[in-house]
Amino acid sequence: MFGFRIDRYGTSIESVIMDQSEQTRTVVMDLLQRVAAGDPAKIAELYAENVTWKLGWPEEEIGGSVPWIRRRSTRADVEDHYRTLSELHVLGETTAEVAAVLVDGPDAAVVGELGQTLRANGVHYRAEFILYLSVSDGLITRHHIIEDNLAVKRAYDTAA
Secondary structure, three states, rough: OOOOOOOOOOOOOOHHHHHHHHHHHHHHHHHHHHHHOOHHHHHHHEEEEEEEEEEEHHHHHOOOOOOOOOOOOOOOHHHHHHHHHHHEEOOOOOEEEEEEEEEEEEEEEEEEEEEEEEEOOOEEEEEEEEEEEEEOOEEEEEEEEEEEEHHHHHHHHHOO
């Protein structure tokens, strides 16, 4: 093991990573609580003004028939995303099971399964997901979700 030091006070890389990991874990847990509470404005407060937002959907489907599957890049876009989800789903019928929250420095992965019911047709769907996040200065700067997009699309296309 190398004994790297990053400053003249002898702070080790390991302690910096641990500090970053703690901050990241705190932000991620706060995000999960805010998503569960369902207030889009409060959720968006956790995001940087500019955010890297990626979707694990086929490129030709982004901006297609599922209204919340769009490119986003700002805090206002994030708020719109969560507001759109809230408007199109039955409140009180959303479930989320988080299997793991993995944190390494500024990066985190949330692994789980989401269940929601569409307002338009009452179709309930479940989708496994992995949400990759990056945190800098206490704000989320990267949001990359990979989900069972086929389950989501089938449920939504039934509603359309």
